[in-house]
């Protein structure tokens with residue numbers, strides 16, 4: 431049985447080389463291993479550029495490709511020494527033995543020397559780590575259209591560990607007290623302490639669900655949806671479906687992934703919603719074949735997910751402009767197919783958890799140019815406020831919502847979402 435740190439190195443290698451989300455690999459770890467694996471891998475991904483630069487300063491030549499398992503172990507060990515509280519002797523001893531196991535004696539000697547030098551000057555290396563941690567070049571390309579000042583603030587947000595956000599079904603004040611949580615302006619509950627979600631009060635009775643504050647905004651932007659016929663076109667795992675169901679809409683949840691839809695159904699069951707029906711398949715087929723006209727179409731479209739780097743720091747390293755282009759094309763098809771199935775007066779709500787302006791602002795500007803039947807409905811602060819004022823302006827001059835990871839930074843930040851509300855006028 432490989433030990434946890436070897437498993438972490440392997441998982442990190444898979445994430446970066448096969449371009450998959452770490453969340454997809456969590457089943458490889460036991461419940462006991464998961465807290466360390468989570469902390470270690472996500473921390474390493476947040477500081478990946480700096481960690482590689484630090485390791486390079488100790489190497490006369492590159493570690494050969496065939497020994498990269500050892501290199502991943504070393505990078506994880508540097509992260510653990512500089513970012514976590516584990517006793518340094520434990521990290522060094524285990525890494526040296528692990529490197530020996532996956533590689534050879536020469537590299538285990540090198541690991542020993544490098545890690546001891548780092549720990550001998552820990553404070554200096556911790557400072558350097560913060561200074562050296564810039565965004566990967568491929569990610570800066572995705573940030574085209576943001577000012578240098580915005581890009582610097584986005585880069586600084588990369589290392590923030592996000593709090594846990596919950597959307598409550600009702601009575602946010604009561605649940606805030608029970609859970610010792612802060613209430614954000616849209617009534618999202620924010621927990622700053624580390625918790626096990628399934629052990630929190632209210633989980634079993636379905637009083638709330640996990641959802642980043644920014645992800646809760648698209649449905650709020652719709653206003654009152656009670657009794658409306660709504661198709662949630664890319665619905666799984668169902669955060670927004672749950673909000674719609676809680677607000678009394680008659681929802682059809684559509685998703686192409688059977689596995690993710692199963693998760694959605696489990697979530698609806700836990701939350702006790704029986705006003706949700708499910709269509710498993712491509713939303714393009716659903717839209718093409720349905721004879722129904724909807725009051726609202728919610729298109730929380732598949733996207734590069736680059737706005738979620740606080741929770742999924744791997745996107746910084748595995749996503750590039752080619753992903754943005756690919757998703758932009760699919761989003762465009764979904765938008766135009768949606769346009770056909772709305773009642774006159776109906777609302778098309780488009781959202782993406784992407785920081786790219788191509789998938790957000792650019793996509794909608796283009797849609798509105800070629801779809802004269804639709805007009806933009808500017809989103810108002812009142813639509814998304816339930817508990818006091820937003821301290822920061824998250825609504826653009828056009829009336830879109832554009833959240834960025836540095837907004838509400840002192841309070842824990844938020845994912846980057848783009849949201850546009852459009853109405854079919856003829």
Ligand SMILES: C[S@@+](CC[C@H](N)C(=O)[O-])C[C@H]1O[C@@H](n2cnc3c(N)ncnc32)[C@H](O)[C@@H]1O
Pocket residue numbers: 645663664665666667668669670671684685686687690711712713714730731732733783
């Ligand atoms: C951003 S996630 C949706 C998150 C969800 N709305 C929520 O709030 O929990 C995008 C979803 O789109 C689905 N998807 C991707 N391509 C699709 C397609 N052509 N038709 C339907 N669903 C699709 C994915 O399986 C994924 O679940």
